[in-house]
Amino acid sequence: MANLRSCLPKICLALVGVVALVAIAACTSSSNASSSSATTSTPPTSTSPTTQTGAAVSVDLIAQNIAFDKKTITVPAGASVTINFNNKDSGMPHNFALYTDSGAGTLVFKGDTINGPAATTYKFTAPTKPGTYFFRCDIHPTTMTGSFVVQ
Ligand SMILES: [Cu+2]
Secondary structure (H helix, E strand, O other): HHHHHHHHHHHHHHHHHHHHHHHHHHHHHHHHHHHHHHHHHOOOOOOOOOOOOOOEEEEEEEEOOOEEEOEEEEOOOOOOEEEEEEEOOOOOOEEEEOOOOOOOOOOOEEEOOOOEEEEEEEEOOOOOOEEEEEOOOOOOOOOOOEEEEEE
16 A cells, blocks of 8 residues: 555646646647648649639529520630529420530530439539630430530
8 A cells, every 4th residue: 555655646636747748649639730731732733824823603503385494604714614404394305505605526525315394413624725615415416505615
């Protein structure tokens, strides 16, 4: 008993020392982590000037009476585009498809066709080259068309 009692203060001191060490270690490691993440989060500057890092854009597009509710959709170059597509035509299939030009020769993105009434979400990356592109419904390629402007 006497032995244990005389040891207790030493154990206490040792514990305090360990706690202090842990606290110091936690402080220094967290400050290290925050400073290193700050330096690594800096984006590389060597990317080509035409490539803009993707802003996120969300666009609501309604198909109703075999027509889109928008004639023009404008997004930043290289943006991450989300199109909230709502087909309100009962029993009528529509989709959203993006082409480089109104000739619809080169496809950029093709959304799945959905039968109305139904809604879906299309996600794609906008072209990095600014210009006026072309979107349409592939089922109604002459009546459901619009300009997709990349800035
Ligand atoms: Cu259509």
